[in-house]
Amino acid sequence: DQQVKQNSPSLSVQEGRISILNCDYTNSMFDYFLWYKKYPAEGPTFLISISSIKDKNEDGRFTVFLNKSAKHLSLHIVPSQPGDSAVYFCAASAGHSGGSNYKLTFGKGTLLTVNP
Amino acid sequence: GAGVSQSPSNKVTEKGKDVELRCDPISGHTALYWYRQSLGQGLEFLIYFQGNSAPDKSGLPSDRFSAERTGGSVSTLTIQRTQQEDSAVYLCASSVDRERDEQYFGPGTRLTVT
Numbered sequence: 001d002q003q004v005k006q007n008s009p010s011l012s013v014q015e016g017r018i019s020i021l022n023c024d025y026t027n028s029m030f031d032y033f034l035w036y037k038k039y040p041a042e043g044p045t046f047l048i049s050i051s052s053i054k055d056k057n058e059d060g061r062f063t064v065f066l067n068k069s070a071k072h073l074s075l076h077i078v079p080s081q082p083g084d085s086a087v088y089f090c091a092a093s094a095g096h097s098g099g100s101n102y103k104l105t106f107g108k109g110t111l112l113t114v115n116p
Numbered sequence: 117g118a119g120v121s122q123s124p125s126n127k128v129t130e131k132g133k134d135v136e137l138r139c140d141p142i143s144g145h146t147a148l149y150w151y152r153q154s155l156g157q158g159l160e161f162l163i164y165f166q167g168n169s170a171p172d173k174s175g176l177p178s179d180r181f182s183a184e185r186t187g188g189s190v191s192t193l194t195i196q197r198t199q200q201e202d203s204a205v206y207l208c209a210s211s212v213d214r215e216r217d218e219q220y221f222g223p224g225t226r227l228t229v230t
Contacts, residue, residue, distance in 0.1 A: 004158065034218065043120065043221030044159070089158065101206055102147065102166070103175070104210075104219065106158035 003027045004092050006107035013114050019077040021110050023090030026071065030092040034104065035064060035075045038087045047088075048075070080114045087111050120209050120222035128228045129198055135226045137193040147169065147211045148191050149219060150183060155202040162206075165191065198229045216222030 013019045020034075028090035036044035050057040050064045050073070056062050063076045069091045077084055088111075091104040121140045129135050130148070141148050150162040161175040165185040180198075185191040195202055205226050209219035 002158075008159075024127070036221075041223065042210070044222050045221070046218035049218065090126075091159075102164055103161045103172075104149075104159070105161070106151075108156065108158040 001026075003030075004105050004107040006090055006110050010109050010111040010113070013080045013112065015082055015114055015116050016076040016079045019075075019080045019084065019110065019112055019114065021075040021077075021088050021090075023073045023075075023107055024071060025051070025073075025092050026060055027094065027105070028071070029094035030105075031083045031115075032093045033066060033073050034091045034093075035062075036091060036106075037084075038060070038089060038109070043090055047100070071083075077112075080112075082116050083114055084112050120208055120210055120220055122206075122225050125223065126226045128227075128230060131229055132197055133138055134194065134196045135198055135227065137195075137206050137208075137227070139189045139191045139193070139222060141189065141191070141208070141210030142220055143189075143214055144152060145210035145220070146188070147219075148185055149211075150191070150193050150205040151205060151207045151209065153224075160191070179225040195227075196220060198227075200229045201226055205227045 005018040034049040035047040037047050048062050050066050066073045083084050086108040089109045090107040120149040123138045146167045148165040151159040153159050163183045180196045205224040207224045208224045209221045211219045
């Protein structure tokens with residue numbers, strides 16, 4: 001049973017345009033969400049996170065939106081750059097609601113390709 | 117500073133053999149995690165160490181899997197009597213503590229069981 005779902009295995013975007021990566025979750029105990037970026041032959045690197053008490057968190061070109069009622073979050077990258085081409089993983093953890101706040105549950109990832 | 121390192125980067129082993137995978141976390145990080153990523157899947161939590169507390173082994177898929185963390189630093193993941201379904205990338209991560217700090221990942225060990 002996949003608790004974190006990234007339904008698009010791949011996404012292709014033109015340089016300079018917006019990239020929108022989506023993630024859905026089923027576990028209502030999740031209250032902290034993270035996005036990781038992964039290049040080939042490297043480990044995932046942390047990108048941005050959001051707590052369930054917020055609905056938006058912005059860091060430079062990256063913004064994460066959280067819709068708790070829909071159990072949906074999205075990562076917006078604008079403007080997209082060729083160096084953003086990587087696999088993006090959505091992850092979630094449960095903390096304040098009583099679960100373990102250190103186990104991250106990951107989605108399967110979305111391969112983003114930004115074309116010059 | 118140095119990041120999380122893992123060795124070996126690649127390991128090919130025959131079915132039934134034991135393997136040991138090593139992780140050196142970032143200095144000063146008290147929390148250490150092991151995950152694995154099978155082909156086409158997301159990262160699957162295996163085990164978590166925090167300081168001197170008993171590890172959380174709830175993600176280990178079978179009793180063939182075990183892990184140690186010596187001196188609160190280096191960790192070794194051991195897989196006994198490897199099976200083909202154990203083939204995956206094994207990733208180690210560390211964080212400053214358990215309170216919501218982002219986890220810093222190593223490059224992983226790609227294990228292939230033939």
